[in-house]
Amino acid sequence: MAKLPDRREETLGGFIVHNIPFPISTDPDALAMLKLMTPITIEQEYKITYLHSYGQDSPWFAALTNRHLIASQDPESGYTYANPRGHHMASGEETQWIDITDRSAKVHAFTVCYFGSEEFLPETPFVLALIELEGVNTLLLTRLLGVDHAQASLDWIGMDVRPQFMRNSKLKPTDVYFVPA
């Protein structure tokens, strides 16, 4: 039998209080008693809208909206970054864009998130994965779909996968995700 709830759900919010208890007189004894008060805790909302520029990495997001996965490559050495990087970390030289949409891909590592940051809680459980792409030196962090999270297995590592693109772009890295090939 399922466990019956034995605690009421807690919610924030409540009444506006117009009088906080405080001694009627401020004689030394009464003031000394203030040291025994429990703390007052108030709510403070903090909401901000940022104008976040992707800067030199912007073409990577533009590519996703057009169903392409592009990468940064050092023209001299061919070292390739799955996530965009304007300059190569070894030489400091500017990188060039290459298209890696059709490269073969495998799962390098993964997890199933059953909990998470507030923003992503409604999406749990979800599968996070690092993907290896053929001829690419670094990995790509992504979501993996088309697998049963309840059957998570180390056998998923090495699984062939392919990119899939959102039809309605959100201009976020989640515009691309991977599914079993």
Next chain:
Amino acid sequence: MRPVYVVSGGVSKFAKARPDKTFQAIVKEAYDYSIADLGLDFATFNGLVDGSVASYFSDHFARQLMAGIMVQDYLGLCPKPSHRVEGGGATGGICFQEAWKSVASGLMDVCVAYGFETMSHVETWKGNEFIALASDSSFDYPVGGFYSGYYAMMVTRHMKEFGTTVEQMASVSVKNHINAYHNSYAQKRNRYTIADVRNAPMVAWPLTRLDICVMSDGAAVTVLASEEGLRKLEAAGAQVARPLVKVTGVGRGTDAMRMADRPHVEYDDFMQNYATEQERSSDETRSYYRRLWDHGTRYPGVHSFRAGRTAGNLAYKQAGISDPLGELDFVELHDAYTSSEIQTYEDMGLCRYGEGGPFAASGKAFMPGIDYGLKLSDKPLCPVNPSGGLIACGHPVGATGLMQAVFALWQLQSTVGKHFGDNALQVKGAHRGAIHSHAGTGTYVSISVLENEVSHG
């Protein structure tokens, strides 16, 4: 560089929430303790302090910019020089090293390192969000920013490549929780079994709630001094415990913010630039690593932290350590996850890369004389997280690395029993220990070696 002594320290009780005090007043608890342990009064001590370094990770948690100066003010240290350091989870360890630098360089004779975090001001899921903002906010965070998820991916790779098991990870949780049972400062003082750890709610497969540290409110303080500073303190009446404890090695390393961007190096590069002195000098170990590479392992991969290895190599070189397992009497390391304790055994050279799982379950990192309810194949060699670590003590980020320094100080002074009210966690005859502080997915790591002035000929 001048010799630097750690002369005193204090830690506030770490707790899930401390609404009874503001962050300044929580730091003062630890500060007052460190002054009282020297036997000085507040005004005399403050008169001898040359300056300070402040440690706290997140302006989001405090919802207060320049919180450091509010602590400096509250402690009565204005107008002495001070600055804040920030390096994610390694903030406390970096703070300790910056205070060391202030004294070692000759800039100060007495420097206070103080750190704090008040993480209870938001719900856990919002706290996870703040922490996840310490990953690339263009490419990592939006995919599902969650640090437990990032570390769980490292785990699956470690398991796949090296055969590490969830039970080996759980043995770390059992060890650290049971150690903390004897530590009055710890937030979680519970006895768990391997089954308890595995049956706890799954957070990010295969990590359960008991594989992961908790968020905390808390503060810690250490006092560092030069020989001249020590003389001034003692001339003013300070009772600095003997044997004296000196910082003998300091190292720090870094890596790419995006875990996916780490460059993976070949065998020769690893042996030349990352292998420990001990690994390089062993034919058997070189062959072992060659076999790993032949099998497809690349370094650091996502299973290892080259920042940690770099920090360790630098600190060991300075401290003259060539065999960390044999030459360190204990380690307090950043076990935000049971898996990261295992990864860190390897980075710190306590065992070879790939052997952290069996090492964890062997008993070598356990405390002697404590019943863990586990069948351990080996005797304790170098207790790791004798305090209970982050998993059981809690992790108020800016305080954590300094908490490790304080616990290390007490180990080396042989005063654990006095401070914890229980001598079970005193490493008998401890002469040298290391503290390890770690940020992000391995972005900043600091390792410091402390040792007492007991001759070990």
